[in-house]
Amino acid sequence: MSQNQSQNQKNRCYSAALRMLMRREHSQLELLTKLQAKGFDISAINDSLLILIEQNYQSDERFSEAFILMRHNQGKGPLKIVSELKQRGINKFNLDIFDWFKLAKEVRNKKFGDTPPQDFNDQAKQKRFLQSRGFGFDEINQAF
Numbered sequence: 001m002s003q004n005q006s007q008n009q010k011n012r013c014y015s016a017a018l019r020m021l022m023r024r025e026h027s028q029l030e031l032l033t034k035l036q037a038k039g040f041d042i043s044a045i046n047d048s049l050l051i052l053i054e055q056n057y058q059s060d061e062r063f064s065e066a067f068i069l070m071r072h073n074q075g076k077g078p079l080k081i082v083s084e085l086k087q088r089g090i091n092k093f094n095l096d097i098f099d100w101f102k103l104a105k106e107v108r109n110k111k112f113g114d115t116p117p118q119d120f121n122d123q124a125k126q127k128r129f130l131q132s133r134g135f136g137f138d139e140i141n142q143a144f
Helices: 003-023 028-037 042-054 060-073 078-087 100-112 120-132 137-142
Strands: none
Touching (some): 003 028, 003 042, 028 042, 060 078, 100 120, 100 137
């Protein structure tokens, strides 16, 4: 690949990444994966990512904050959020800003109403629902 072709690919890679970031925040891993799928070579991707980070257009910290807020607003619990963040290459984040016990109770009440479950099967069903939403044992028990 000539110098000119290489620079052209880097420019196209940078532009593609910037367009993705204009739509929503992305983690570095998400951008890397999407750009590889578009056929860009790894050196062009790495160069583009470094420039985007330097320009503060890409930030894993900002991505994780937006992602956590979005998932919290969707009624997802901390276990699910942690798992999804790790899948996106994020290992440093802060979940302490939210009251997960309160959210678990709100999610349960929204789905099943304020009245407590009538029998063991009903309670088990509600606990499984909260567990599928990513809440831990303590948060689930506190929701009842």
